[in-house]
Structures are given as C-alpha cells and as structure tokens.
Amino acid sequence: MNLTNLKNLFNHERYFIIAIIIVIIILLWMFGCVSTVVSLQDPDRKITRAELQNELDTIYNQAEIRFQQLDQQDEFKKFLLEKAILFAEGGTINPIGLVTAIAGILGVGATVDNVRKRKVIKRINSNGTNTA
Numbered sequence: 101m102n103l104t105n106l107k108n109l110f111n112h113e114r115y116f117i118i119a120i121i122i123v124i125i126i127l128l129w130m131f132g133c134v135s136t137v138v139s140l141q142d143p144d145r146k147i148t149r150a151e152l153q154n155e156l157d158t159i160y161n162q163a164e165i166r167f168q169q170l171d172q173q174d175e176f177k178k179f180l181l182e183k184a185i186l187f188a189e190g191g192t193i194n195p196i197g198l199v200t201a202i203a204g205i206l207g208v209g210a211t212v213d214n215v216r217k218r219k220v221i222k223r224i225n226s227n228g229t230n231t232a
Contacts, residue, residue, distance in 0.1 A: 154224075161220045168216065172209045179205060 110117060136146035140155050147155070183198060 158224055161224060165217065165220065168213070172213070176205060176209075 134148055136148055137152060139145040139147045140152070140159065179201070183201075
C-alpha cells in the first residue's frame with residue numbers, strides 16, 4: 101500500500117477515524133485518571149473516594165467523642181446542681197460522701213472515655229491500613 105492509497109483511505113474514512121480517536125482518548129481518560137476532590141482537612145490536597153471516606157470517618161469519630169465529652173460535662177453539672185439544691189433545702193451536706201461521689205463520677209467517666217478513645221483510634225488505624 102503506497103502513500104496515495106493510504107491518503108485516499110483516510111480521506112474516505114476520515115469521520116470514522118476521528119470517532120475512533122475520540123473514543124480511544126475518552127477511554128484512556130476514564131480508566132487512566134483517578135477521580136479526585138479537594139480534601140476536607142487540607143484544601144491544598146486532592147484526594148480519592150477512599151481517602152475522602154477515611155476523612156469523613158475521622159471527622160465523625162471526633163465529633164462523637166466531643167458529644168460524649170459534652171454529655172459528661174452536663175451530667176457533672178446536673179450532679180452538682182442536685183447537691184446544691186439538697187444543701188440549700190437541708191442546710192447540711194456530707195463532705196466525704198460528696199467527694200466520694202464526685203471521684204466516682206470522674207473515675208468512671210475517665211475510664212469510659214479512655215476505652216472509647218482506644219476503640220476509635222483502633223477503628224481509624226484499621227480503616228487507614230485497609231484502604232492504603
């Protein structure tokens with residue numbers, strides 16, 4: 101096949117050849133380029149779907165911890181308010197009982213908080229290693 105025949109073939113089938121080239125380019129783009137978005141935590145970085153899911157899990161877990169801390173603080177305030185009302189009504193208070201109750205609440209709260217944090221850290225680490 102000489103150059104003239106090849107030129108005539110391209111001239112005759114030019115739209116078909118252009119369509120094939122466009123399809124090849126689109127297929128290369130679709131399968132060769134990973135879709136990315138801007139990171140929620142670092143706007144200068146682009147991340148994939150799996151990395152975005154890890155960021156969302158991390159943010160959700162951190163929010164969960166914050167809500168539990170707020171709940172603990174509210175429970176402590178409620179406890180102190182109840183003791184203040186009892187003191188105001190009766191005029192006497194058992195200081196040893198109050199200190200023991202406060203220490204018990206704080207101890208149980210700290211223990212529960214540490215166990216929960218270990219679980220969250222373990223879940224975050226396992227999610228990070230599974231998707232990497």
